[in-house]
Amino acid sequence: MAIELNGKVLASKTEEELRARVDKIREKLGYTPVLATILVGDNPASVTYVNMKGRACERIGMGSRAINLPTETTTEELLAVIDELNADETVAGILLQHPVPKGIDERLAFDRIALDKDVDGVNSLSFGLMSMGKDAFVSATPYGIIRLLKEYNIPLAGKNAVVVGRSAILGKPVSMLLLNENCTVTICHSKTENLPEIVKKADIVVGAVGKPKFIEADWLKDGVVIVDAGYNPGNVGDIDVEGAKDRSFAYTPVPGGVGPMTINSLILQTVVSAERKAGL
Numbered sequence: 001m002a003i004e005l006n007g008k009v010l011a012s013k014t015e016e017e018l019r020a021r022v023d024k025i026r027e028k029l030g031y032t033p034v035l036a037t038i039l040v041g042d043n044p045a046s047v048t049y050v051n052m053k054g055r056a057c058e059r060i061g062m063g064s065r066a067i068n069l070p071t072e073t074t075t076e077e078l079l080a081v082i083d084e085l086n087a088d089e090t091v092a093g094i095l096l097q098h099p100v101p102k103g104i105d106e107r108l109a110f111d112r113i114a115l116d117k118d119v120d121g122v123n124s125l126s127f128g129l130m131s132m133g134k135d136a137f138v139s140a141t142p143y144g145i146i147r148l149l150k151e152y153n154i155p156l157a158g159k160n161a162v163v164v165g166r167s168a169i170l171g172k173p174v175s176m177l178l179l180n181e182n183c184t185v186t187i188c189h190s191k192t193e194n195l196p197e198i199v200k201k202a203d204i205v206v207g208a209v210g211k212p213k214f215i216e217a218d219w220l221k222d223g224v225v226i227v228d229a230g231y232n233p234g235n236v237g238d239i240d241v242e243g244a245k246d247r248s249f250a251y252t253p254v255p256g257g258v259g260p261m262t263i264n265s266l267i268l269q270t271v272v273s274a275e276r277k278a279g280l
């Protein structure tokens, strides 16, 4: 019987623990530190995500501060807002919702976020430190994936992990985290040749492509661990999980697998940042 890697269950269990940790932080600091969320423009999906992040903070008793900027905001103006939040003692974490409107240099903005407040793990230096196995905040979805695999004691060392996708927020960092766990990692992308054959060798496959059911069930070998990070319209992942889950060792359902772990990892890292501020 395949193991269902249930992100919903782990996320709600973690929230319970976080509530108690936030109480201690508040007691020690005498105020409630906040997660500052920056939304540039009014992309409906981004508005929804930012609201969900604010609500997650509320559920654990952490404060949140929503900063909404107009679509015409310049890179310089956005950097000035980030500088202000970097300097604000009451801000434990900064989340810049992406994608930002086209006119803005997103990388420059991500890299302006102070490392100790980079709770969404988007700064290039956070990525570099994490890749070196050093302490750093980690990109939220990849961190959620590793936490989920560990929660269910999925063996990682020595396993062939195939990651399909190499984005800065997902494919690349999850590959580095799996490497840090001593997996043998293959990173695939749009120029990869013979993808089905490569996927067939995977003990662990991570779908991070952004195309519904792109990874077909018959590409997957028996006993594989299926991690579907994809989230496409209609609650469809990047892997045909349904078609292969009965032959798998473990799988993430969509929805309810990787999805809930992303915001959960963001608030977990915000709490860790606040604890450091409080000397806890």
Ligand code: NAP
Binding pocket: 141, 164, 165, 166, 167, 168, 169, 170, 171, 188, 189, 190, 191, 192, 195, 207, 208, 209, 210, 211, 229, 230, 231, 232, 238, 258, 259, 260, 262, 263
């Ligand atoms: P992205 O930035 O668009 O990256 C997609 C990656 O897939 C790229 O590296 C691309 O390769 C690769 N790719 C595209 N077509 C391919 C093909 N035919 N064969 C092999 N590789 C191909 O997307 P992303 O932001 O990483 O997101 C990926 C998925 O994860 C999406 O479904 C997204 O909704 C989901 N996601 C979910 C969460 C969550 O909270 N659950 C968070 C983030 C993302 P190139 O680099 O060569 O272009």
